[in-house]
Amino acid sequence: MKNKQYKLDIAPGVVLALFSILYLARVPSIQEFTGLGSTPLTNRFVPYLWGSVLLLLSLWITVRGLRKRKRYLAEGGKPQKTDILGALKERWEVVASFVALALYVGFMDLLGFVITTIVYVFVQILILTPKEKWKKTYLPAVIVSVVSGILLFYVFRYLLNVLLPVGLLSVFGL
């Protein structure tokens, strides 16, 4: 029964509506330009336009979701509880991947590309591997992470001139 999917309208609708309200609230803080060459439509016009359109669309899908919910309940469906913690637990690999990625880019400046990449690739390989296969994965994961961390750093920093952060390894004069 597709009506169960009303949450896919209500949740994003509410979040996006709040986001568009915050966005619209920031628009008056944009400094307008009124000097020579200024345009009748100022730099606030389009942000107001997009913000309002987004608000309307968000309200549209929220109302649509509420109507779906009403119909679902009228058809004898049971109200569904929102179990955010349960959903996060169910998708722990996704949560862990985002946390690992955030820590990776967050510490890259301090620790440097090589160290963070080695740790990140190793951890991410384990996250993407079913737990029962971890024992067999440790050694290849170490090899892949160390080789990719060092190789990519040298190739991109010294051959392709991408300014990857050196971090702690700068003590070695890299």
Add this chain to the structure above:
Amino acid sequence: MSAIMQGLTAVIQPMTIVLVAIGVAVGIVFGSIPGLTATMAIVMFLPVTYSMTASEGISMLMALYIGGISGGLISAILLNIPGTPSSVATCFDGKPLADKGQAGKALAVGVIFSFLGTIIGIGLLVVLAPVLCDFALKFQAYEYCALAVFSLSMVIALTGRDMPKGLISAVMGALLATVGLAPIDSRPRFTFGLYQLNNGFALVVLLIGLFAISEVMKYAETVRQKQDFTIRENVKIKGVGITFKEFIGQIPNAIVSALIGVGIGILPGIGGGVSCMISYTVSKNTSKRRDLYGTGIIDGVVASETANNGTIGGAMIPLLSLGIPGDAATAMLLGGLQVHNVAPGPLIYQKSGDVVYAIFFAMVLAAIFMMLFMLLGMRFFVTVLKVPKNFLLPVVVVLCAIGAIGNANMLFDTYTMVAFGLMSYLLIKSKIPTVPMILGFILGPTFEQNLRRVSQLASSDPFWHHPIFCVLIAATVLVVIFSVRANIKDAKRAEAKEAAELAENGEQ
């Protein structure tokens, strides 16, 4: 003439030929592995091209694109899982052909007609892009403003039943594009005092977040699910795979499919996924053997594969002449062009003619390599299907991070990459499509800049002096009316179907 020669010279350099060959091979690998896409391959290799010349870099990206779209047929035929969305319709007859023991034939047909589709697409690109450029030279603020509105209106036409969600995505893209210095007066907007945001969000970083990071997260969801498929490794392609008579018999089907592919490629925001489906349906409905479609005939493979490769040339037409990408992969190519300081638009032939011709020659070279590699090296690509993604994807993420850092040599871009990745994942979970966001992000600034100019000009130069503007606005109105009507009909039909299912379940 000199630009053509310069383009040719740039492509026949040994270094460029090697780069194109590598690009095609990697593209095929990415296309063939379900879950990895042509867009991801381009994302991965973008940082590699930073230090190359524009011709070398963009030739390699084009090769990745062509390889990526073509590689999808391998898993579509051998696993019944399309390697890329562009090969969805290839499964319909490819898999039954493989079940009949004709996997080699299906693959060979797919490869040959992918080549043909690419070449027809390139031919039309070469012919149509300069015509569109000449036409677009007449464009001023009014016309650009209307073009942006028209292109955005296509989102309504394309999002099917869930129009508001497609529009939300496009508007969010336009909204993200308002961050940074405002057009015309360069006043900062939504920068929160961060100098890194003065230039706004980089297209490349947004694309990495939307199409690469979210794919890795989608894979993370499936870690505990058992991958239940077997790979046919015993694939032999005898000679070229099909007889001359069969080939000639498929030419009309191929031409129609290629034209559909090119036509759909030209429309903003639609990629090979739609073109292969439409072409398959048209081919089936117009064929004398329509009852046999889906049972394993080569006509279905020809229709799907010619169309999706034709889309490549089609999608390049608006990209080069107007700066409007046809799909996610061409949006990535737009990022690549920007990195190499090539500005797509009506003046591209005057300003970067050599690069444009290099792109054309590189596409032909890539198409040839694609056919050779896939016909001769199919066994290798079949083996590649077994590459463990749990090892591959973390390295892809690292390359994404390098791509983000290298875009403007700023670590800050990796933070926005993660934020966009999270946003994209949540949008996908909410069934909000992400491709329209790219259109909004690219067209938003064009719309704003020209709308504000129009507001300045309106009193001295009214809109009825601009016939192209009037035609585009009328076309927009028509697209909106017809799309909304079609969407409402679709929604009603779906509701009726749901109600019927519900009634049926109730009776049981």
